[in-house]
Amino acid sequence: MKFKTTPYHHDLLKDTDRLAVFYEAIEQYDSNTDLAYDLGCGSGVLSYFLSSMFEEVISIEADFKAFKCAEENLASFDNVKVINGDVLEHEFTRTADLIVCEMLDTALIDEEEIPVLNYARRFLKDGGRIIPQGIINTVELVNMQRHHIHWDEEAEYDVLSDEVAYSQFNFSDDIDPEFSSNFTLKANKDALLNGLKITTYTILDDDIIAGPLPMLNPPLMIPLDEKRVRVNDFIHVEIKYSMGKGIESIKTRYL
Numbered sequence: 409m410k411f412k413t414t415p416y417h418h419d420l421l422k423d424t425d426r427l428a429v430f431y432e433a434i435e436q437y438d439s440n441t442d443l444a445y446d447l448g449c450g451s452g453v454l455s456y457f458l459s460s461m462f463e464e465v466i467s468i469e470a471d472f473k474a475f476k477c478a479e480e481n482l483a484s485f486d487n488v489k490v491i492n493g494d495v496l497e498h499e500f501t502r503t504a505d506l507i508v509c510e511m512l513d514t515a516l517i518d519e520e521e522i523p524v525l526n527y528a529r530r531f532l533k534d535g536g537r538i539i540p541q542g543i544i545n546t547v548e549l550v551n552m553q554r555h556h557i558h559w560d561e562e563a564e565y566d567v568l569s570d571e572v573a574y575s576q577f578n579f580s581d582d583i584d585p586e587f588s589s590n591f592t593l594k595a596n597k598d599a600l601l602n603g604l605k606i607t608t609y610t611i612l613d614d615d616i617i618a619g620p621l622p623m624l625n626p627p628l629m630i631p632l633d634e635k636r637v638r639v640n641d642f643i644h645v646e647i648k649y650s651m652g653k654g655i656e657s658i659k660t661r662y663l
C-alpha cells in the first residue's frame with residue numbers, strides 16, 4: 409500500500425525496523441477485537457496495521473496536514489475513523505481494548521506521550537492494553553563534540569562510563585511528568601567529562617523491546633559543565649525534566 413505523508417511522517421515510514429516492532433506487537437491481537445485507539449496517528453500507518461485486527465479503529469491526529477494524509481490513506485477502510493484534533497481535548501465516549509500511542513521520543517521529554525496517556529488511560533477497558541507498554545532509560549558519562557542538547561545518530565562522542573538504568577515507566581500507571589533523579593556513575597578512563605548520553609529502550613509488549621532506532625528514540629546528548637575525571641572516580645549527578653514540556657525543561661548539576 410502506498411502512503412501519502414508529510415516529509416516528517418515519510419521519515420517515520422522509512423524506518424522499517426520501527427514499523428516492524430509495532431507491527432509485531434499489534435499482530436498478536438486476535439482479529440475481531442472490538443475497539444482500538446491510535447493516538448497521534450500521523451500518516452495512519454499503525455491504524456492500517458490495526459484495521460485487520462479490530463472491528464473499529466479510532467485514530468486521532470493534531471497536525472492538520474498529517475490528518476488529511478491519514479484520512480486519504482485510510483479512506484477505503486470502513487472500520488477506521490480518523491479525527492483531526494488534540495487528544496488532550498478529545499471527548500472520548502467509549503472505552504477501548506487497546507490504546508496505541510506512538511508519541512515517543514528519548515526519555516519522553518519532547519513529545520506528549522505522558523500527558524496524553526495520563527488523560528487517555530481512563531478510556532481503556534479493564535484488562536485493556538497499551539502499546540508500547542513502557543520504557544527503560546539509561547545514562548552514560550560522555551565526552552561529546554557538540555555542546556548543546558541534541559539527538560545523536562552518528563556517535564560523535566566518547567563513552568566514559570558503564571551504561572546504568574536510571575528510570576523505568578509502565579504506561580499502565582499514572583505517571584508524574586515532573587521527573588528528577590540522582591545517580592552515580594564511575595569514570596572508566598582519564599578524560600574530559602562534558603555530557604550525558606541518555607538511551608531509551610521501548611517495551612512494546614512482554615516479548616519485544618526495541619533499542620534506539622533512527623526514528624525511534626535516538627540517543628539524547630545533554631551537556632554537563634566540563635570536569636576532568638580520572639579512572640574510577642565516582643561522579644554524582646542530578647537530572648530533572650518535565651515530560652511533555654520539551655528539552656528546554658532539562659536541568660543537570662553535579663552533586
Ligand SMILES: C[S@@+](CC[C@H](N)C(=O)[O-])C[C@H]1O[C@@H](n2cnc3c(N)ncnc32)[C@H](O)[C@@H]1O
Binds near residue numbers: 421448468510
Ligand atoms: C512520532 S509521530 C508518530 C506518527 C504515527 N503514529 C507513526 O507511528 O508513524 C507522533 C504524532 O503524534 C502527533 N501528536 C502529538 N501530540 C498530539 C496530541 N496531543 N494530540 C494528537 N496528536 C498528537 C504528532 O502530530 C505526530 O504526528
